[in-house]
Amino acid sequence: MRVRQIKAFSDILAGYAYAAQLSPSDWAWEFLRRNRGFQANATARASDLVTQEVDARTTRLLLARRDRLAETWGLLFFPNPDLWAGVENVFWSDRAFPRKIALLGRERMTDEPDDLFDRALRTGRVTHLTDARQREHLLIRTANGALQGRYRGLPLFAGHAIKCDVSLSNISEAGAQADVLAEARRVLALGQAGAPALTQKALRLRNALVALDGHAAGLAYRETAMILYGEDRVSQAWRGEPAAMKSEMARLLRKGQHLRDGGYFRLLQGRRLANRCAQR
Numbered sequence: 001m002r003v004r005q006i007k008a009f010s011d012i013l014a015g016y017a018y019a020a021q022l023s024p025s026d027w028a029w030e031f032l033r034r035n036r037g038f039q040a041n042a043t044a045r046a047s048d049l050v051t052q053e054v055d056a057r058t059t060r061l062l063l064a065r066r067d068r069l070a071e072t073w074g075l076l077f078f079p080n081p082d083l084w085a086g087v088e089n090v091f092w093s094d095r096a097f098p099r100k101i102a103l104l105g106r107e108r109m110t111d112e113p114d115d116l117f118d119r120a121l122r123t124g125r126v127t128h129l130t131d132a133r134q135r136e137h138l139l140i141r142t143a144n145g146a147l148q149g150r151y152r153g154l155p156l157f158a159g160h161a162i163k164c165d166v167s168l169s170n171i172s173e174a175g176a177q178a179d180v181l182a183e184a185r186r187v188l189a190l191g192q193a194g195a196p197a198l199t200q201k202a203l204r205l206r207n208a209l210v211a212l213d214g215h216a217a218g219l220a221y222r223e224t225a226m227i228l229y230g231e232d233r234v235s236q237a238w239r240g241e242p243a244a245m246k247s248e249m250a251r252l253l254r255k256g257q258h259l260r261d262g263g264y265f266r267l268l269q270g271r272r273l274a275n276r277c278a279q280r
Contacts, residue, residue, distance in 0.1 A: 009226045018086055019206040020198040023145045023187060024099075025092055026085035027205050028074075028264035033081035034212060035260050038073055045069060047077035054157055061089065061129040071095075074265060076131055085146060089127045091137055092148060097268040099171055099180050103138065105153030108163040116188040117164040120147075121156070124188070128156055145187040176270055205259075211249060212256030221249035 022030065032038055047070065050062040067077050074096030079088045094100065103117060120126075120140050127139040128151070136151040154160045168177045198206070207228055214224035225234045225245055237245040259267070 021145045024267045028267045029085045029090045031259040031264045039081045042078040057125045059127045063131045066132045101149040102167040103151045104165040105162045108161040120188045147187045208256035211252035
């Protein structure tokens, strides 16, 4: 069934409003979960994972054995590819996603003030994973997105009054530490007023995702363009020089396919996509 027989093109684009909330690691998941090879692996493989709901906003996960197949995709275990990053627990390996903040939990001193991480651990949605090597990982989710980090120190769930010290010592690239901290502040800005804004980078990624989904649904370039730019603008372009807009749709599709088929690793590593992706 064609998309225009289901709903208006503008309604389809509204379904991607969540794009403004996505962190780089979330974007990587959004493209990877559309990979058919990954879907087949995830469906056929049940991860050896124990789940415990601590309370309404806190989950503990225990991974009994390494999942080497999941690690080839950059993950510690297989999440559900039917679920988007805002609701699924997606834990990337350190090798695939080296730009993680490290948190050290220690005993809180009397009257010691909170910082962003302390407040987020108490008021955000927290998933704590202990992997097969007994390393601890945290996924902190707020209305602004998700942040994955490493954790060590006092047990989070033993009733201690915990203060988190932050370390970026594992991130050595010039400028990368500032970028990682800026993203952490964006995600952990609790109570932020208004809907999150769609940055230019997020807009480009969203458009590539729409092009990828449109192609998977059997849409022509013109129909995908109508989702992104509206019927009036596309109709005018098709009456004038349709080649330019067709070329743009083809470029977006190539970018989406590249990200889906391995380019998502560059998002995790904070690297720019190769220019050849746009030039093919």
